[in-house]
Amino acid sequence: MDSAHKRAEAVYNRRVHGQWFTCPNREWGIRLSKKRIVEATFVIILLGALSKVLGFAREQMIAVYFGATGRTDAYVVANTITVIITGLLSGPLSTAFLPVFASHVANDDRQEASRLASSVITISTLAVLGISIIAMAKADTLVAITATGFTGATFDDAVFLTRVFLPAMAIPLLSAFAKSILNTCDRFGIPALAPSIQNLVIVIVIGILAPTLGITSLAIAVVLGYLAALAIQTPQLVSVAGWPSFSLRIDESTKKVMRLAVPLMAGSLFSQLYLFVDKNLASHLPEGSIAALSFADRLRQVPLGLFVAAVVTVVYPNLSTMWAKKDIAGFKETAIMGLRYVEFICIPSALGLMVLARPLVRLVFEHGEFTAEATAVTASALVAYSPALVFMAATQVIFVAFYSSQDTRTPVMLSAATAVVNILLDLVLVRFFGHVGLAIANSLAATLGALVGLYALNRLSKLPLKSFAISLGKILVSSAVMAGVALALSSFLGFEEGAGSLLRDVITAGIVVGGAFLTYALVAALLRCEEMSSFIGMVKRRMGKETPVNRRLATKERRDRKRGRT
Helix, strand or coil, X not given: CCHHHHHHHHHHHHHHHCCCCCCCCCCCCCCCCHHHHHHHHHHHHHHHHHHHHHHHHHXXXXXXXXXXXXXXXXXXXXXXXXXXXXXXXXXXXXXXXXXXXXXXXXXXXXXXXXXXXXXXHHHHHHHHHHHHHHHHHCHHHHHHHHCCCCXXXXXXXXXXXXXXXXXXXXXXXXXXXXXXXXXXXXXXXXXXXXXXXXXXXXXXXXXXXXXXXXXXHHHHHHHXXXXXXXXXXXXXXXXXXXXXCCCCCCCHHHHHHHHHHHHHHHHHHHHHHHHHHHHHHHCCCCCCHHHXXXXXXXXXXXXXXXXXXXXXXXXXXXXXXXXXXXXXXXXXXXXXXXXXXXXXXXXXXXXXXXXXXXXXXXXXXXXXXXXHHHHHHHHHXXXXXXXXXXXXXXXXXXXXXXXXXXXXXXXXXXXXXXHHHHHHHHHHHHHHHCHHHHHHHHHHHHHHHHHXXXXXXXXXXCCCHHHHHHHHHHHHHHHHHHHHHHHHHHHHHCCCCCCCCHHHHHHHHHHHHHHHHHHHHHHHHHCCCHHHHHHHHHHHHHCCCCCHHHHHHHXXXXXXXXXXXX
16 A cells, blocks of 8 residues: 555544554554564664763753752752652553553554543543642642751752642653554654653753753753653654544543553552652762762663663563464563563673773763762762662563563562562661662662562463573673673773873773673673674674574564464
């Protein structure tokens, strides 16, 4: 069917049947091949890299203009309050929406898919706006409860930012729904680009307004960034589907999303309770402790936001389609593949962040108001935070596997248990280790949650754990060699203490990180890690080079697709 016929069909569906969801370029109900998953993940990683570069530019702008001070503490706490209040609805609803929506797509039920999207988006947006308006009136009370150690200007700044951020959270909610719909239609590029646009806008606005408006520039920048992220997705959403209509219809599919969302809300409540306790305890520590933990977590989030989010973005709708089609073999294969891929990146990343914590923090943040003392405090938190990276990555894949099977209760129970353990460890360890104790508690709780989650997922569908263990062994060996090389290069080139100028530090960092990466890739290739082989195969395909191994993989993928159609 040519493009003119597709557009005509879309118009006819919207006018006659009320369908706005058409997905013209998607083969309905056919799961993505392994090659397509790898390629889509690679595209998202590239765009994610751009987002992280701009994200660091955003954090650097905040560090330069506000440092690790009470003003930055106020910004972090305002963000936390916003996440706690609106996250109870927005996260669970957008998460529960995707598997139900994907099941209609998999079964070629376009009319029901369009109705579901319109009603869930309308109801969710109104709910978030309603709660936000109520919470705005009590912003001072919320700040007083969340950060009991705040007084004076820091308290006032936190209240102001909270009142601005709360209603604005309806915008990223709409962006999340747009991303879910586009990803289900095998459209990954524009949704992956949206965070980069958001960060770019924030950087520009802070750079222009911070010298004159101070903390108000953060409020303006964040809201405009949210709007930009939604705006960049809107044209493609309209071209694929049109804009969803206003609908308060509550049919069986909408009720199913709500039923799936309720346990997630309960789990989110425990997660938000952990954030509340964590920030409350940190507010009684020396000024800048909250900011130091936040900056350290930003560095830790790089592999999660760059690589793990890319894998989860591609795997989640694919797993949902497989489960709807009762393709259990494909479900297990894709779930374990997702776990292997995220650990292939996150294990070496965790070790790298630990051995290079101080020079990386100094390079990224130690400018303007961010002092050498702030670098030391932030680096110590980063070392304690980094081990959690391995287990947080696994947990994300495990959770989307459960969500795809339309089981939200198990992840909620895991989240609740992890949050409770984290809080108990916070209360104990903060007394002995201060802000580092809070980071250690997070790592220990994440480890426990991931191990129990893997056990639960294996009970749902018997996973090929033997192959997973073999992959982990190869990754650990490769990562250990890489960490040794990184430490040796850092010491030899003077990266640990700094070269005296930003340009020389950047060049040294490139040599150290590049040398460590090449070492890891070489050892992984020598150990024949399947994840490395997939990456090399994709690069060769992009370059037009095909090997016997690639041909065998392509043949297998064609057979898989054929089975998916039958």
